[in-house]
Amino acid sequence: MAKCRLLYQENEELGKMISSGRMAKLEGDLALQRNFSEEMKKSQTEQDEFLLELDEEVEGMQSTIYLLQQQLREAKEQLGRLQQADRRLANGAEPPMLNGHPAAAAVPPPPPPAAAAPGAKGGKRATSRAARAAPRRSSAAPRTRKRAREQGDGGGPDAKALEIDADTEVQVAQTLAYLFVANKERQQDGSSDSAATEDTQDL
Incomplete structure (x- = not known):
């Protein structure tokens, strides 16, 4: 009976050690997961800010391209009018x-x-x-x-x-x-x- 009690106590101690070790391991894994999640959130925030800046730059470039297209179209129309006037002047009409x-x-x-x-x-x-x-x-x-x-x-x-x-x-x-x-x-x-x-x- 005494030997059985001793074995029972050792079994309880081993169970406590195993459970405590598992808890420590789980706590460590959980801490790592939290750190990784925080880093991912920070990276996502930086990417969102970068995308907003990129969208603003794209809109500015689109407006600039549109303005340049209008100026180019007006310049072509003016060039066509001047060429017609030059031809009329050359013909003396x-x-x-x-x-x-x-x-x-x-x-x-x-x-x-x-x-x-x-x-x-x-x-x-x-x-x-x-x-x-x-x-x-x-x-x-x-x-x-x-x-x-x-x-x-x-x-x-x-x-x-x-x-x-x-x-x-x-x-x-x-x-x-x-x-x-x-x-x-x-x-x-x-x-x-x-x-x-x-x-x-x-x-």
Whole structure:
């Protein structure tokens, strides 16, 4: 009986040791799981913040791309209009157009006298060109700048870009109108010189 009691006590002690060891192991595993869970939560939070920043950057790039596409489309349209005006100017058909309106009303110069000297004829051409340059600048610039102000009422970089495009368009239109007038004057000077030569031969 005494031996049985001793064995029973040893069995109880071994059971306690085993249970305590298992509990310690379970507590250690649980602590590791908690640490791992905290690290995963922290990593997930960092990834969420990174995704938010990435979404903001993507939206900003999309808006920038959209703005650049609009500017490119406007530049292509303006280039097409300028090429058409250049072709019309080269053909001598009609004055260049700006936004559907003539850039400058080219008034044909008065025919020079048949017996006029070359110096006087050149002076009249310079005077007529200078007289047309001023009304052309004053007539084309206000319409284009007014359109740029109406489209850029919101302010910001878009309005500045529209103003720059409007100034560039005005300068190009002025140059084309000047070349058109010069071409017309050269044609008229050539016709007047040929007429004067014929009159001289007749005399």
